[in-house]
Structures are given as C-alpha cells and as structure tokens.
Amino acid sequence: MQLFTAGLKVAEYRPETADGEVDIRVRFPTTDRSLAQLEQFRIPTSQGLVPIRNFVEFRPAPRTGTLQRVDGRRVVTVSADVAEGLLASERTEALRAALDGARLPAGVEIVFAGQDEEQREAGLFLAQAFAAAVFLMLIILVTQFDSLYQAALVLSAIVFSTAGVLLGLLVTGRPFGVVMGGIGVIALAGIVVNNNIVLIDTYNDLLERGLDPVDAVLRTGAQRLRPVLLTSATTVLGLMPMVLGVNIDIVGRKVLVGAPSTQWWTELASAIAGGLTFATVLTLILTPAMLVMGARMGERWRERRRARRTAAQEPSGRGGTPPEPRHGYRAVADQSRGGGPT
Numbered sequence: 001m002q003l004f005t006a007g008l009k010v011a012e013y014r015p016e017t018a019d020g021e022v023d024i025r026v027r028f029p030t031t032d033r034s035l036a037q038l039e040q041f042r043i044p045t046s047q048g049l050v051p052i053r054n055f056v057e058f059r060p061a062p063r064t065g066t067l068q069r070v071d072g073r074r075v076v077t078v079s080a081d082v083a084e085g086l087l088a089s090e091r092t093e094a095l096r097a098a099l100d101g102a103r104l105p106a107g108v109e110i111v112f113a114g115q116d117e118e119q120r121e122a123g124l125f126l127a128q129a130f131a132a133a134v135f136l137m138l139i140i141l142v143t144q145f146d147s148l149y150q151a152a153l154v155l156s157a158i159v160f161s162t163a164g165v166l167l168g169l170l171v172t173g174r175p176f177g178v179v180m181g182g183i184g185v186i187a188l189a190g191i192v193v194n195n196n197i198v199l200i201d202t203y204n205d206l207l208e209r210g211l212d213p214v215d216a217v218l219r220t221g222a223q224r225l226r227p228v229l230l231t232s233a234t235t236v237l238g239l240m241p242m243v244l245g246v247n248i249d250i251v252g253r254k255v256l257v258g259a260p261s262t263q264w265w266t267e268l269a270s271a272i273a274g275g276l277t278f279a280t281v282l283t284l285i286l287t288p289a290m291l292v293m294g295a296r297m298g299e300r301w302r303e304r305r306r307a308r309r310t311a312a313q314e315p316s317g318r319g320g321t322p323p324e325p326r327h328g329y330r331a332v333a334d335q336s337r338g339g340g341p342t
Contacts, residue, residue: 003028004038079114087175092116119178126182133186134158137193145200149294153287154196158189160286161279168274172243174267184271191235191272192279195228196287203291213295217288225284232280235272242269 002008007025014021027033039058042049068075082088092112099110134155141151165185169176202224206216241248242265247256 004033004041088115089119123178123182126178126186130182130186130189133189137189141197145204149298150200150204150291153290153294154193154200157192157196157279157282157287160282161185161188161192161275164278165271165275167278168243168270169267171274172266172270174270176271177267180264180267181271184268185275187268188272188275188279191231191276192283195231195280195283198227199224199283199287200291203288207295213292217292221284221288228280228283232276235276239269239273242266243273 003026005027007027009023009025011024012021013024028037035058039051039053041052043052043055068077082091096112104110138151138155141154142148145151162185165181165188166176169181199220203216203220206219207213211219245257245266248254249256
C-alpha cells in the first residue's frame with residue numbers, strides 16, 4: 001500500500017542545495033499509481049494471490065485532515081523560506097504590514113514563530129544582559145572613583161561607541177544582527193571602559209598632586225596616548241582577518257577569502273573593530289574635554305555654595321546685636337516726678 005501512496009522510506013540524504021535531510025522513498029511508477037491499478041492489486045495468501053476487491057470495498061468519501069491544536073486552540077502553520085539576497089527580518093516586516101491591511105475573519109490571530117521568534121528571544125536576553133553589565137559597571141566605577149559624574153562619563157562612551165558599530169557594519173556591507181551584533185556591542189563595552197578608566201585614573205592622580213584641571217588633562221593625554229592607541233590598534237588589527245573574511249589554511253598553505261567559516265564571525269568582528277576605532281577618538285578627545293568641563297562646573301557650584309553661606313552669615317557678623325534704644329520715655333517720667341532728667 002505504501003508503494004501505491006506516499007512510498008516506502010528506505011534512507012535519507014542531504015544534498016548540497018538543501019538545508020535539511022531529504023527522504024529516499026520507493027514507489028510504483030506514476031502510471032501504476034491510480035485507482036484502477038489499486039483495484040487490481042493482489043494480496044499474497046496461503047492459497048495464492050487474491051484480488052484486494054475480495055476484502056475491500058472502494059467507496060468515495062470526504063477527505064479527513066489532521067487538526068493541530070496548541071493550548072486547546074486550532075492552529076494552522078504556514079512556513080516559507082527567504083530568497084537569497086533578502087533579509088528575513090525585512091520580509092517579516094513586509095508580511096506584517098500586508099496582514100495588517102488584510103480583512104481576516106473574526107477570531108483569527110496571527111503569531112510569527114520560527115526565526116522571528118528566536119530573534120525576539122535573543123534580543124530580549126541580550127538587552128537584559130547588557131543592562132545588567134552596565135549596572136554592575138556603574139556600581140564598581142562609583143565605588144572606585146567616588147564620583148557619579150566620572151562614572152557616567154565612562155558609561156557614556158559605551159553609548160557613543162554604538163555609532164562606530166553601525167559605521168563599521170555599513171563599511172563592510174553587513175546587516176546588524178541581534179545575536180552577533182549584540183554580542184559585539186557587549187564585548188566592545190569592556191574595551192571602551194578600560195581605556196576610559198586608564199585615562200580618568202591618571203587624571204585624578206595628577207589632580208591630587210596639585211595640578212590645575214587643564215594641565216592635568218593635557219599631561220594625562222600625553223602620558224596615556226600610547227597605551228590607548230596600542231590597545232585599540234592591536235585589537236583592530238587582530239580582528240581584520242575576520243572583518244575581511246580571510247581564512248588561512250596553515251596545513252594546506254592556502255589563503256581563502258570569503259570562506260563559509262568566516263561568514264558567522266564577520267559581523268561580530270566588524271562591530272567590535274568599527275566601534276573601537278570610533279570610541280578611541282572619543283576617548284582621546286571627548287573624555288578629556290568632559291573632564292575639564294566637569295571640573296569647572298564643580299568649581300562654580302562650590303563658589304555659589306560658598307557665596308550663599310557667606311550671605312547667610314552677613315547680618316549677624318556685621319552689626320552684631322542691635323543696640324538698645326535710649327531711655328527717652330524714662331527721662332520724661334522722671335521729670336514728671338519732679339526730678340531732673342537722668
């Protein structure tokens with residue numbers, strides 16, 4: 001019966017053009033798979049071959065399908081693949097827009113699963129992990145620097161470095177993926193924070209020695225220029241083979257460009273390299289400027305606070321206790337008693 005219908009499964013194999021395995025089934029030729037041929041089908045018995053019509057009655061009847069339910073609700077699954085050169089997220093958004101304008105029957109609910117669902121779950125997990133990492137960084141930085149302004153300045157470099165991430169992906173022509181792009185942003189945060197910590201720690205040390213904020217910033221930039229550039233340059237140059245999609249086969253002495261093994265890591269490497277290059281410029285220019293601005297704003301705030309305290313102490317310190325009035329009324333009273341004025 002299987003040879004008449006769907007066929008008998010004998011093996012599986014995976015062709016080069018398919019993502020999954022394909023069944024190998026054995027069936028009768030197309031000309032022999034008809035109702036007329038089925039009626040002539042014979043069953044082997046101990047008495048010989050007996051026609052199937054002796055046991056089976058052929059009667060037309062409505063076809064019965066299989067109903068699938070999830071949580072007690074009837075579900076119909078529609079699956080499709082994305083054509084080469086198109087993004088799954090882009091096609092999903094276009095499909096959502098088309099379904100929003102469609103007139104669907106009442107009670108029909110559309111839920112996107114598969115890759116879209118996995119992407120949403122991965123995005124939520126990476127967002128929570130990034131928020132937790134930033135929160136822990138904030139606690140450690142405030143504890144070490146004893147300054148909320150400097151801690152916020154270090155963390156702001158992470159936000160600004162995302163512009164470099166997008167720029168690096170734009171240069172390499174790679175889309176921003178939630179998984180690899182998100183991991184790249186989280187990994188980049190650690191490197192950017194380290195560069196700013198080195199810079200700000202040297203600045204605070206020079207301030208404790210009595211230097212002016214401007215002089216301290218200039219000397220900090222001169223002392224920490226080489227370490228920051230070396231850290232960034234070595235990291236970016238180390239990631240360049242993955243950014244360019246170069247695979248080096250040491251055993252076979254071959255250099256392959258655009259190998260399949262590099263496609264997964266190109267997006268991650270491009271995000272880190274582009275973001276770190278952009279963040280290095282911010283660390284050497286924007287961070288010192290923000291340190292000087294914070295020092296001047298703090299000095300102005302302290303001067304205003306000192307002025308308010310001085311103004312609050314002036315009335316009691318200048319005149320002291322107000323003098324008592326002369327006893328004019330008392331002298332008049334003495335005259336009325338017959339005595340002279342005192």
